[in-house]
Amino acid sequence: MLLAAVMEHLVDLARGILHIPLSLRRFLALGLCAIIAIVWDRWLRRV
Amino acid sequence: MYTGHVAIALAVRGVRRDVPLWVLVLAAQAPDWVEVMCGGLGTRASTQLWSHAFPFVLIGAVAAAGLVRLWTRSSGAALVAFAIYLSHPLADLVTGHKPLWLGGPPIGLQLIDRPVPDFVVQSALCILGWVFYRRSLQPGVRGRLIAAAPLVMLLALQGASDLVVLARKPSGTRVTAKEGDWRLATAGDWGLGTGDWKPGTEALYREDGDSSTTCRTLGMTRAFCRLPPAACRLPASRPSPKALPRHHRQRHERPMRRVMHEPLMRHDERAITLVVAARVQVAIVLRKERGRHRHAKSVARLKHA
Numbered sequence: 001m002l003l004a005a006v007m008e009h010l011v012d013l014a015r016g017i018l019h020i021p022l023s024l025r026r027f028l029a030l031g032l033c034a035i036i037a038i039v040w041d042r043w044l045r046r047v
Numbered sequence: 048m049y050t051g052h053v054a055i056a057l058a059v060r061g062v063r064r065d066v067p068l069w070v071l072v073l074a075a076q077a078p079d080w081v082e083v084m085c086g087g088l089g090t091r092a093s094t095q096l097w098s099h100a101f102p103f104v105l106i107g108a109v110a111a112a113g114l115v116r117l118w119t120r121s122s123g124a125a126l127v128a129f130a131i132y133l134s135h136p137l138a139d140l141v142t143g144h145k146p147l148w149l150g151g152p153p154i155g156l157q158l159i160d161r162p163v164p165d166f167v168v169q170s171a172l173c174i175l176g177w178v179f180y181r182r183s184l185q186p187g188v189r190g191r192l193i194a195a196a197p198l199v200m201l202l203a204l205q206g207a208s209d210l211v212v213l214a215r216k217p218s219g220t221r222v223t224a225k226e227g228d229w230r231l232a233t234a235g236d237w238g239l240g241t242g243d244w245k246p247g248t249e250a251l252y253r254e255d256g257d258s259s260t261t262c263r264t265l266g267m268t269r270a271f272c273r274l275p276p277a278a279c280r281l282p283a284s285r286p287s288p289k290a291l292p293r294h295h296r297q298r299h300e301r302p303m304r305r306v307m308h309e310p311l312m313r314h315d316e317r318a319i320t321l322v323v324a325a326r327v328q329v330a331i332v333l334r335k336e337r338g339r340h341r342h343a344k345s346v347a348r349l350k351h352a
Binding site for chain 1: 049050053056057060068069072073076079080082083086087184185188191193194196197200201204207208210211213214
């Protein structure tokens, strides 16, 4: 029940993401993925 | 493929510690960045060709390798950048469905249309990449929970990406687009032509994101065709749709802006997928099917459209 509710909210969120123009969505997705990997890598090497 | 490319970069980072991760990530994602930039510049019709198909991808890989060679003065690092760049279109064969070479048919398993298998495959790749990457960390950091954080973030991003696909079009269901989802072709898009301008012959395209493209042909014989922008022009005999007041157009009379000038490549098939380089497939509606065994025939220049 809780999982279903969470899934419903997530799907709603995903539908909201769909309203972002495709090109911007792709740009953000690529950038976010790259930034996470790069920043985290730099941070891990400083620790 | 989405996070899978970053996973490949992470794995290589675990093996080649002299190349910074950002170089590897950029090289792994480069074709997608090229595609995004080409799309932003308005060349949507051929973005996937420019970005993901040979020989263009080879040119990009050589350029990337050259830059890395100049910067690091290491032929090994340049070779790594070259290989990672080229890995992109090959990895996309698993999840995507696009032409691998200029003029070639779109190929690929198109897992991206099926969120669950896509998530499984890309997550497995992320875990594998992280296992290799983890070896490059200092022993004191490797065992800490925080070292797994990038992996968790990547999996979350992949999950979000697949969730968007799921929300957009549940797997195995037919697309039921709303009217607002459909667009007419514009310059640089995949164009479309109609057999005539009568009601029921409209064919609009809809961007479905990373994979599928939907067309509706309303029971017409159809074919998919790439329409180069150069082959597009407004028919002289009809006013521009922009010139018409909106209320003059009924829903079923939505006029087409572009007309296909060139005949189809083959005339012995009813449905031909020629090139699907963009994220869009466009229906070319030829004519009503008059007989069961009748095939759609080649359309002469300007005669039908």
